[in-house]
Amino acid sequence: MQTGAGGAILLALGGCAAAGDHREMLHAIARAMLQGALPDNADALDTAVRGIDVAIAGLPLAVQAEIGQLFGLLEFPLTRRLMAGIGSWQTASDADVAAFLQRWRTSNAALLRSGYAALHQLVMAGWYGNDAAWPRIGYPGPPRIA
Amino acid sequence: MIADPIAQGLARGWKAYDASTFGDDRAFDADVAIIGTGAGGGTAAEILVQAGLNVVLIEEGPLRSSRDFHMLEREAYPQLYQESAGRRTKDKGIVILQGRAVGGSTTVNWTSSFRTPPQTLNYWSEHFGLSDYTEGALAPWFEHMERRLSVHPWDEPPNENNAVLARGANKLGIPTAVIPRNVKGCYNLGYCGMGCPTNAKQSMLVTTIPSALDRGATLISRARAQRLTFSGDRADRLECAALDASGLQPGPHTVSVRARTFIVAGGAINSPALLLRSNAPDPYRTLGKRTFLHPTVISAAVMPQVVAAFSGAPQSIYSDHFLHTSALGGPIGYKLEVPPLHPVLLATTTPGFGPSNAQLLAGMPHQQVIIALLRDGFHPQSTGGTVELRGDGTPLLDYPITPYLWEGVRRALKSMAQIQFAAGAKSVLPLHEAARSVTSFEEAERLVDALPMEILRATVVSAHVMGGCALGSDPRSSVIDGTGRHHHLENVYVFDGSTFPTSIGANPQLSIYGMIARNATRLAGLMAAPAKR
Numbered sequence A: 001m002q003t004g005a006g007g008a009i010l011l012a013l014g015g016c017a018a019a020g021d022h023r024e025m026l027h028a029i030a031r032a033m034l035q036g037a038l039p040d041n042a043d044a045l046d047t048a049v050r051g052i053d054v055a056i057a058g059l060p061l062a063v064q065a066e067i068g069q070l071f072g073l074l075e076f077p078l079t080r081r082l083m084a085g086i087g088s089w090q091t092a093s094d095a096d097v098a099a100f101l102q103r104w105r106t107s108n109a110a111l112l113r114s115g116y117a118a119l120h121q122l123v124m125a126g127w128y129g130n131d132a133a134w135p136r137i138g139y140p141g142p143p144r145i146a
Numbered sequence B: 001m002i003a004d005p006i007a008q009g010l011a012r013g014w015k016a017y018d019a020s021t022f023g024d025d026r027a028f029d030a031d032v033a034i035i036g037t038g039a040g041g042g043t044a045a046e047i048l049v050q051a052g053l054n055v056v057l058i059e060e061g062p063l064r065s066s067r068d069f070h071m072l073e074r075e076a077y078p079q080l081y082q083e084s085a086g087r088r089t090k091d092k093g094i095v096i097l098q099g100r101a102v103g104g105s106t107t108v109n110w111t112s113s114f115r116t117p118p119q120t121l122n123y124w125s126e127h128f129g130l131s132d133y134t135e136g137a138l139a140p141w142f143e144h145m146e147r148r149l150s151v152h153p154w155d156e157p158p159n160e161n162n163a164v165l166a167r168g169a170n171k172l173g174i175p176t177a178v179i180p181r182n183v184k185g186c187y188n189l190g191y192c193g194m195g196c197p198t199n200a201k202q203s204m205l206v207t208t209i210p211s212a213l214d215r216g217a218t219l220i221s222r223a224r225a226q227r228l229t230f231s232g233d234r235a236d237r238l239e240c241a242a243l244d245a246s247g248l249q250p251g252p253h254t255v256s257v258r259a260r261t262f263i264v265a266g267g268a269i270n271s272p273a274l275l276l277r278s279n280a281p282d283p284y285r286t287l288g289k290r291t292f293l294h295p296t297v298i299s300a301a302v303m304p305q306v307v308a309a310f311s312g313a314p315q316s317i318y319s320d321h322f323l324h325t326s327a328l329g330g331p332i333g334y335k336l337e338v339p340p341l342h343p344v345l346l347a348t349t350t351p352g353f354g355p356s357n358a359q360l361l362a363g364m365p366h367q368q369v370i371i372a373l374l375r376d377g378f379h380p381q382s383t384g385g386t387v388e389l390r391g392d393g394t395p396l397l398d399y400p401i402t403p404y405l406w407e408g409v410r411r412a413l414k415s416m417a418q419i420q421f422a423a424g425a426k427s428v429l430p431l432h433e434a435a436r437s438v439t440s441f442e443e444a445e446r447l448v449d450a451l452p453m454e455i456l457r458a459t460v461v462s463a464h465v466m467g468g469c470a471l472g473s474d475p476r477s478s479v480i481d482g483t484g485r486h487h488h489l490e491n492v493y494v495f496d497g498s499t500f501p502t503s504i505g506a507n508p509q510l511s512i513y514g515m516i517a518r519n520a521t522r523l524a525g526l527m528a529a530p531a532k533r
Helices: A004-016 A023-033 A042-057 A061-075 A077-084 A094-105 A110-128 A131-137 B005-011 B039-050 B073-080 B118-128 B135-148 B160-171 B208-214 B270-277 B343-349 B354-362 B403-422 B441-450 B509-526
Strands: B015-018 B026-035 B055-058 B151-153 B180-182 B218-221 B223-231 B234-243 B250-264 B296-302 B334-337 B367-374 B386-389 B395-398 B427-430 B492-494
Touching: A023 A042, A023 A061, A023 A094, A023 A110, A023 B354, A042 A061, A042 A110, A042 A131, A042 B073, A061 A077, A061 A110, A094 A110, A110 A131, A110 B073, A110 B343, A131 B343, A131 B354, B005 B208, B026 B039, B026 B218, B026 B234, B039 B055, B039 B208, B039 B250, B039 B509, B055 B208, B055 B250, B073 B343, B118 B135, B135 B151, B135 B509, B160 B334, B160 B367, B160 B403, B223 B250, B223 B270, B250 B270, B250 B509, B270 B386, B270 B395, B296 B403, B334 B403, B343 B354, B367 B403, B403 B427, B403 B441, B427 B441
Parallel strands: B015 B218, B026 B055, B026 B250, B055 B218, B250 B492
Antiparallel strands: B151 B180, B223 B234, B234 B250, B296 B367, B296 B427, B334 B367, B386 B395
């Protein structure tokens, strides 16, 4: 799929909603993406989402703007339903979110795969950069320098 | 306590400024302005200062040093890398690791130091008229920089990640060799990619730059070179934006530098972008073209033994076997190495999400990973990428992956799986969103043959950006001449990896050091500086 005019309009619509708070959406996406990876406590998910915010804040402005467009598209009701198949981030189950991620990951449209790749990169960096993520994967953390 | 040569130098009164702290516009005068402080800029700075020239170094990234290097990805990637180590090509198909700090990529590279392969140099002589880029002509310069930066084959046992590559390859009769590294008193920790915490890595940050600053050079960090201004065929001024405290965007103040000579050394991508923003003469539209990446694909194995690929010198074993199985100009060849594995690098690269992804990552201590670096730029179907400018003037690399390259990706994924199974892997996963773990080489071959080779399905990364300001004797097909001087600008030189007319076919840092040492020495002679003091 090419973005084309339709895609451009969707992205522009998405842009309108880009400024909002993305906490609910990011919680839902991080929870589904990190299923099986997060320790069993509420703090872990908050830590991951905070990590995503920090990761975004460190990116160049042009890239932040692209992420803003993607988030806008996933927040704006029309595009959220149409492109992600999600009615509301608040009520979406992990299975709903996983189905959306899987569709984008395996889509024939490179644009959707790139959206998935961006989410994957942000969530993984947001979580696995934290000490709390390491015990489960057997990473001992940096060594002490004698 | 590890001594920090940067902290010590600052205490001695180095002229090193963080432009984000400037309270007004600043202007500097110099014999030579060097834009970029990586392998090219650092090497040139020391040589020009030693010749008695007054040098100003401009760097977009921050000045950080061992006291800041805590071996934490969450700190290192945003501080020391372009785009937090997540720079992507225009279609997002390739993730690029490139440094952005004083010392450039040398501050964060994995220390592998190879001379330019002779086949690459022969190709340059034949195709680009670079007759003095021969193995013999460059040998003394490589030797000089090897001594300067303590380059020597790694003399401790390889870590298990590297040892598996050697064991598997040798079992198959595939030769491997030990990698020369630019280290002195290395602690064998494995965290070169996050800034060396012990100053053992002989990066520009702890060698040539301190030496230049000790002799009076000026360093301005967090200043983004916006454009060169020209009068006639000479550049007269460099205009920079002093970045704000975030280091991400221009603050209210400017920095301008007048100089007799300007050296562009921002690395491939940023060097051509500066010349594009400056509207530098480009009558044959060669600027920013032929940018190469060594597109790199990855194979992850689960070994029965603990590998602990996060620990120990990250790269110490390599194989060039698959660079030689076909002639240059034939099917693409590739170099085999291994990467260090740390949680963020591994998790962002591991395909899939949710429980299956979590399960792959849970086996981290047993994971062994091989990478294949494809030697691009030697075939009509491998002409590399093009550097463009975004609306805000920041660069973007358009690098399409051609069917010629994808064919190499398939072969490389099979070679790596074969080596991993020969070394006793329990399972192998070629990094591709549609791949699954397989338990035999035969199964791996069938899997790889069936994988759709498309961007954002296959994992493709790069840590070596080269080209875009190509060297060459013919201005119709290159940007600079063999001495590094711009074909159409009398006092503008390009001294970095952007000058390579093809990829190198090996980790590029020593190629940059050697070639730039020669060109910078020649320039120093030309500028006929009066003896200092």
